[in-house]
Amino acid sequence: AGAANAETLRLAYGTAPVSADPYPYSDTQTGSLSEHVFEMLVGLDDAPLLAKDWAWESDKAIVFNLRDGVNFSNGAPFTARDVVYSMCRMMYRVDGKANVVTSALGPVTNVVAVDDHKARFETTAPYPIITQKLKFLKILSAEAAGIEGDIAFDQDGDCGISASYPSQADFDAGSAAIGTGPYIYESFQATGDANLVRNENYWGEKPEWDRVEIRSVPNNGARIAGLLAGDYDIIERPSAEDLQVIERDPNFAYSTVPGLQTIFLVLDTNAEGAAGVTAADGSAPLADVRVRQALSMAIDRKAITERLFAGNATPANQFAPSYMPGAPEMPELITDLDQAKALLAEAGYADGFEIELNVPADRYTNGQLVAQAITQYWTRLGVKVTLRTEPWSVFQTRRTEGQMGVFMYGWGHPQGAAQLISGAFAQRNDDLGLGAANFSSYDNPDFEAAMQAWAVEVDPARSEELIAKAMAQSVADLPGIPLYYNHELWAHRAGIEISGGAEGRTVATMAHSR
Amino acid sequence: MLLHIDTLSIGYELANGRELEAIKDFSLALDRGQIVGIVGQSGAGKSTIGKAILGLLGENARITKGSILLEGQDIAAFSPRQFATIRGKRIGYIYQNPMTALNPVLSIGEQLIETIEAHTPRRGKQARDYAIELLTGAEVSHPEDRLSKYPHQLSGGLCQRIVFAIAIAAQPDLIIADEPTTALDVTVQKAVLGTLKRLASQENIAIILITHDMGVVSQMCDEVYVLLRGQLVEHGPTAQIIGAPSERYTRELMAAIPSVEEKRPRFDVLDAFAETPGRQRGLDYLRSGIAAQDQGGAVLAVRDLSKTFKGKKGRAGDFKALDGVSFEVRRGETFGIVGESGSGKSTIGRVILGLVDPDPGAIIELDGRPIGHGDRRTLSRRLQCIFQDPYSSLNPRMDAGTNITYGVVAAGLVPRETAQALAGDLLEVVGLPRAVAAKMPHAFSGGERQRIGIARALAYRPELIFCDEPTSALDVTVQAEILNLMKELQDSLGLTLVFVSHDLAVVRQMCDRLIVMKSGAIVEAGDAEQVLTEPAEPYTRQLLSAMPRFLRSAAAAS
Amino acid sequence: MINFVLRRLGQSAILLAIMSLLVFVGMYVISDPVAVMAGEDATEADRAALAAAYGLDRPLPLQYLAFLGNILRGDFGTSFVYGRPVLDLIFERLPATLEVVFLAMVLGLVFGIPMGIFSGLNRKNPLTRLISMVTTIGYSIPNFWQALLFILIFAVWLRWLPATGRGPTTEVLGIQLSLLNAEGLRYMLLPAANLAVALICMQTRLARSGTQEVMYQDYMMFAQAKGIAPRRLIGRHLLRNILIPIVTITALELGTLIAFSTVTETVFSWPGIGKLLLDSIYRSDRPVVVAYMILITLMFVLINLIADIIYAVLDPRIRYS
């Protein structure tokens, strides 16, 4: 591997990237596409990328030392000014719309180019997860945008230059899509098809492929067929089922890595009752922790991952992949129908109760099958389950409106083990960035205290302790039920080797010809 | 020998699985330049023979026996592909029902020119010129304009002439002319027949002429074949058959020919229809209609009736089919409308019946009251119509019986339970077996269709019937029966008839008063006797003189 | 005729108003764009800002009026999702849809009508039985199945044709077309065939049943008696008389395929507008959906108007005043 390859690499994505503009869209595929062209200070794997290193100067300021000798694909050198410019752009809301991490970087009060290769981020309060958030700040070239002189950061991103920000159309046309990454934009179409060519002047290891062609093939069957037909070299997210075909065929292979996404159920623990959950006596069954434990215990996670995913998923024992850095050690969640029934009886629901289980129809791999499996388990427990599946947009709307007492959800960001619990179970606190998606009505003082402390803890070791505490508490209380961790899968022709990342991005740099 | 039909038998398989033997052991021989006539009862199988010669029998027909030799080749055994080589080119066919024979969605020009191009080397403008020549030869006025017209824009007679022109376009060896002049006025008929005769004598073309008109037969044919219920009754030279028929049926046929020379109270009939209880019931039904109360004055008054058909190309394309027509019809009379084909006779009917809106200013009164649009439904029991083209006026997806009685049942005139019996009775009244009530319209012969139409109109027991060529497809015996029935109803119930016909002999026998029409206007009006015996207008005189005479005396003499 | 057309267009103006209102309200009840667009960790303030930015905080009637005002100024709005003018999005993808639908339509007519007429004429022919069987199976196999089968057979096993995507295009007057490009055409064949199967079946069956009625009419007998060539007999006399139902279904299917051939577009990753609509509905991208529906309604109105005019051309007895 490593040798320059005079070949074209053809990638098939499962969803169309929306734009070549890396800022407004947070979906995986738009991220995959822009990862070819743009780089961040901090790599997705937490390793330094455009920053050589970083350190907290005070508990409200962090300084990044930038890599030397990096040039944008138009030849302009990469400097701290570009970091400031990119931060400005990130904070700027075009038509009021926030960018990928605009809100998350809200605590940043100032960004200063200390010198050409040193950038300082200042925050209102200690904001330890800023490095996590900066994984999403793609560095743009100020020069390419035609910005002269120094740039003064402000929180609105106006920075005195807002008028000259390139538009999305400029990115899509390629003129603004200038980054430091291994590949250069050639063309992008709104249908999600993109062509890239090698950046000959890339600062790092020489990119392997001459050309990268990205096509979007949302239909699973068609994607795998496209691979088999020789239309593509690599396809992302083949279905577990289709891997059988790949295994049988010596011309093809697949590769898998445990992913970042945790699939779990959210339970509304509100004592007043939960939408769609009804008990004969009018009580709120989900408010009782024994009921929640029973529901969790009834589920055979191993059966799900083995039977429905053919092993390409890991049974979850907490709300973040246990194999992720920073995830605490937790015991396995046991399956025991008898004990579950006993718990249910103990809670006064020996005759069961009714649950409407909400699942997005078109969102999660095998989501519908998993939902049916859970329906089976819970029915066996004596709970009457009505399975409701609907398109993501409808699901999302009803969820936001609080119309769901029990729903399936998936959460996976390369932002550390506390992401999920801090957003889904902590009380809402916009200043600390906690509980933005809390639909569980979970309220446990110990958990809460741990989360609030974690939010401002800059010491990594302390932080990990707090996460472990909060995680243990939430797994004990089960405001949600962890199910499994998704694995990322790629199928490809046999002549290629793949080293994909847990975040599941499909990029040319992960492919090496054998 | 150009054509030799030898002991031919043809059967039709019916929907109920039975077989109708339409032709039994029919033989015929024909040479170039010869004209033979086939006459006989309506439904006798005349058209079936014609179709068999061209291989156009429907899927349910089967040639069970015999052969048809065209110059020694047995075409009865031909494949469709082989037939394609003789149709049009060697055998021309004048279809019996001119108004349904033309494709409704193609222009006249196209239908004519495609035939020319198929069989002659003429192309483009040459073909078009030849088409115009053919139309002129068929006595079609304004032939250029007609080319761009569609069949529904033409009168029955025009359609017939176009069918004629198409059939002779290729100057084939043999022309089968199935009732080629039923819709033509006598002057045009004379010209058309003249053309046929000339083709036979000059071009040496053989012609099979199927007709009911003995006058035509006597003038045209060298030999005559008489057909009854699928069987050949007799055949022989024209003079012999007409002058000294040996078979009873032929004699009856000759006797039933109406005369234009004198008016008699009834047509001569020789019991063409079997007297059955059903027929009697049917007649009783008709006779028990409500007698019309004579309120004095005209039943129907038409004043200043004009009709302009809008053309495609603005005003220039407009066509004035009726121009200021006024007349009155008295109760209980038969009011004749005769005249040139295309002069607007049918259009008058269509306007009266509310199928076509007249130009503004026209007044149509029934019993002194103008007919409004809203009255149409209640009018049905007073005003009925026998269509010139009986076939297209029958619902193709209803059997004959239902076609006859559907309306009267719907109008509440007859209880539903008795409808079926009534249909059978009325079929017998018009001389058809009651069993045919279950047949679908398309499986009837031309004359049979016409009689179904008559039965339907009669079923209403209306006060007035607009009869548009009601018996043009009927042989004289059947015609006599039916016209007599009408006369009888007229006498007993005061039935009023508006009678359109080209057959002046029939007109003479039927009509009390008449109008003579030409180019949409009335040229002469008055007492029928007077107009027909002492015509005032040259056009009327011309009509009378063009009439093919069947001279009983002359025939008898020879 | 001109009056007729003008009146029709007048009617469609009302239709467009109704349609836009229906879709506007419909999208409102289905899902909330803010809920769909806002990120997972969006704060209340973020959501409010988002709603305000898109005018979604105003009462629905006001939003609709504003939308109407913009339309009258020729502004169909900007996609919530793509942040681009919706007309750009639609017209960018339109050629891809049009050309594949066009090809499918042609296939449908070219195969369907002759097969139908053949089976109508030769009722007892074994080939007729075969055609009947195949067409029945053809339309009872679900579209997505067929698509996958096509891919398996022609792309995976035989490797004759590419499985997915649009392939190279040729630019004609600023429009990207695959049709004029041998390689591009290869990409088009499978999706077009997938659309065409149902069309072929429909046209075959309509042509067959029409033939079985028209063939027995007197005028067909007479036309045969005239001895004109079979080609003309069928191509002119018969065809003209069976065409009305065929034109009707062609018009309806033309519109439907252009607007909604989402399954085919999805399975073959054909970048057409049907998929854009589906995605936009799912993503709650109201401006795209509303503009799309307005255009589609307009298209259907026009197509059906043309069909109505064709009826009158086909059958001179039909006249519109």
Added chain:
Amino acid sequence: MSAIKLSAEPSRLDPLLAPFRHYPAAIAGLVGIVIFALAALFAPLIAPQNPFDQNQLDIMNGLLSPMSEMMDGRVSLLGTDAVGRDILSAVLYGMRTSLLVALLAVGIGLVIGVVLGLLAVMRGGWVDAIIMRAVDLTVSFPGVLLALMLLAVFGSGVDKVILALAIGIWAQNARMVRAVGLSEMKKDYIAAARIGGIGDLRIMFHFLLPNAISPVLVLMPMAISGAIVAEATLSFLGVGVPITEPSLGLLISNGNDYLLSGRWWISVVPGLVLVLMVLCINVVADRLRDHANPYLQVRG
């Protein structure tokens, strides 16, 4: 003349069966329809498993190939799907939903479409204009959007699916009947009926309808198979049946994911049932149409 009657008494079914006499293919179709209908009707009695009862399902029984043994020792004749549903049982149960939905939707769509189409022809003028513009509106309206709207306003349920599908079907029928009717309307037999004083309704149903409905009937079997498949799409959207009670269409589309990997039975079995069902309906419908065609009333 001397047709020998085998049965002494003409049974009451005779006129109903008449069209099929001498047509073995059509009889086979009829028998097929009866079998399918009975199978659907008595599914609970025939099916080895109640696939809607979650207690009887286990994902551990998932993806078994035909003739394999399930955990409880029973043999699954046609295999199981991913969540352990016995395919044979699922197909039997799924057919009930699908047949109900498709027949009702097509039936309603047919009746409404034909009646409105005929009305448009009969009345013309503004009645025609309103009906036809309603057609324009309906055909332009995407089914997905309609279904989601119904879902949002009325909630889910089979009745909504039927409604949504019928709305899609009526418009096509209305336009078809109108187009053909326009032509028929100008023919003389209608004029004769008018003169005969036959009321508009009767003209509509006894004169126009039989002469204009043929193309609609031609498309009917297609509409049925279309509806069965479309129902699956709507169920996927959450409008129709829950995925725990899959219809035939849903089974096929779910099984689609397993086609490549060689677990063909999951979608091929329900797919074949659909094809066979439509084939039977089609053969019978064709025969009935031919039988009603006056020009073909001979044995062929």
